[in-house]
Amino acid sequence: MGLALCSLAAQAQEKPNFLIIQCDHLTQRVVGAYGQTQGYTQSIDEVASKGVVFSNAYVGCPLSQPSRAALWSGMMPHQTNVRSNSAEHINPRLPESTATLGSLFSQSGYEAVHFGKCHDMGSLRGFKHKDPVAKPFTDPNFPVNNDSFLDVGTCEDAVAYLSNPPEEPFICIADFLNPHNICGFVGENEGVHTDHPIPGELPPLPDNFEIENWNDLPSPYNIYAAVIDA
Known part of the structure; x- marks a missing residue:
């Protein structure tokens, strides 16, 4: 999910x-703005x-890396050939000839900066990227891991940049790993966290949540079947 913001004052600028x-x-189903849940x-x-x-906004693919490559390039996964979350030995990096959001904005006189998670297979080309520094912390309500630690650094980097912006127009991306940390609720953290329950009811799971046969899914998803069977 992405939110694009520009101030009212900025809208009056040429750029x-x-x-x-x-x-x-x-x-979308857990975002209150869409009317299904609140709080x-x-x-x-x-x-x-x-x-x-x-x-009526949709991602290019329900996998992270193909979706990000589609978002930043404006091309579908079958066009970028980034079709899984695997590394370069399976997915080709986007060629230099492919226009990206960062390259288009940079060519138009913008400073293009990116903070946080990449996982983009070259589709963030044109952006100046800064890796976040992990800032460990504890949460008495929910388990956290390095994903959350990195998000603190991403937030601090983005806020610092926006607090002292450049003179030229800019496009800034703050790219967070969360709420991917829901994956931290398995293993040793599995179960209902009743000490600090979330108020209200969560929306129901989609009808296709339970997968009966992983082999019936398209090939990019079958990698997860091997992990589960193992």
């Missing part, structure tokens, strides 16, 4: 500034209440 906030693993996403809901909500 407005842009901030894109990217979240990993966030589904979980107050900050996102506040931004949505002051802007425009797109109810």
Whole structure:
């Protein structure tokens, strides 16, 4: 999920500034702005209440890397050939001849900066990237891991940049790993966390949540079948 923001003052400029906030693993069904749940996403809901909500927006692929390559290049996975989360021995990097969001903005006189998670197979070309520094912390309510630690660094980097912006117009991406950390609720953290329950009811799982036969899925997803069988 991504949120693109520009200030009202910036809209009056010839070249407005842009901030894109990217979240990993966030589904529309749990965002209060879409009317299905309330109380979980107050900050996102506040931004949505002051802007425009797109109810018919779709990712290019339900896998992270193909989806990111599609988003930053404007091309579908069958065009980029980035079709899985695997590394370069399976997925080719986007060629230099492929236009990307970062290259187009840079060529138009923007400073293009990116903070946080990449996993893009070259589709972030044109952006100046800064790796986040992990900032460990503990949460008494929920288990956290290095994904969350890195998100603190990403947030601090983006805030520092926006607090002292350049003179030229800019496009800034704050790219977070969470709420991918839901994966931290398996293994030793598995179970219902009743000490600090989440208020209200979560939306129901989609009808296709339970997968009966992984082999019936397209080949990019079969890698997970091997992991589960192992």
